[in-house]
Amino acid sequence: MFEMVDDTNAAGGKMLVQGHSRSISTLLSFETRTPFDKAELWADLRKRPLGEQEAALRNPEMRARLVEAAHARIRSREETVGAEPRRPEFDWIFVLDKPLPPYRSVGEIAREQNRDPVETMINLALEKHLRLFFQQPLVNEDQNVVLAMMRHPHSVVTFSDSGAHVSQIMDSSIQTHLLSYWVREKQALTLEQAVRKITFDLASFWGLKGRGLLREGNLADVVVFDPATVAPQMPALAHDLPAGARRLKQKAEGILATVVNGEVVLRNNQHTGALPGRLLRGPLAA
Secondary structure (H helix, E strand, O other): OOOHHHHHHHHOOOOEEOOOOEEEEEEEEOOOOOOOOOOOHHHHHOOOOHHHHHHHOOOOHHHHHHHHHHHHHHOOOOOOOOOOOOOOOOOOEEEOOOOOOOOOOOHHHHHHOOOOHHHHHHHHHHOOOOOOOOEEEEEOOOHHHHHHHHHHOOOOEOOOOOOOOOOOOOOOOHHHHHHHHHHOOOOOHHHHHHHHOOOHHHHHOOOOOOOOOOOOOOOEEEEEEEOOEEEOOOOOOOOOHHOOOOEEEOOEEEEEEEEEEEEEEOOOOOOOOOOOOOOOOOHHOO
């Protein structure tokens, strides 16, 4: 893909790659989805309130039956699509117990404890009263490849499926992950390189004039953040969509304010009530 982009730009075309700053992962939990939800016995359990699920999982006899049913489901090798939970490979299911990597895998913890990995996953969730997320990468598993993609001169760090998977995937932290993990912790990119890839490079590619740079005469779209503390917070689950439908959300540390058209719309993660935004159209829209 990158060779095609290079060839296109060398021939006088205009092409840019939108890339991620980390793996794209399904977030698994007993509050959302697990890889075992369609298994016999699990399907009925997962319809119950979270407190009833916890009580059942703490019952040794019921838990043993659920572990066996989960393994029967794994052995079935039924294929999944989209952002649905994949058949579990426990060395590739990570405990999301902090905002930034490294994370420990369920498989690693199970071997240390000499336990079955399904039971280990259940026990880890019970320690948090089932309010624990597990991360199951779908793509971008190799972070060395992720870094190489971000460093490419014709790439930017951004991504969106317009909210199609808001109950399964959390992508709102890709910029804070870039600034905290790759810039501050790994020092793999400079702060200036990272900021350019999430502002000017993207705005200029789409022909959004007067945006993406702090310059007199430009529109005052500004994010005020502290490079020493900016980072994603832990993801959380909300039920604020129509009919109480759920969505994943993730806020940030170290961001003082977000300014749109010169008006502060977010201050310390709280909306101010200002609504100065408007639909942006590039030069091809006409």
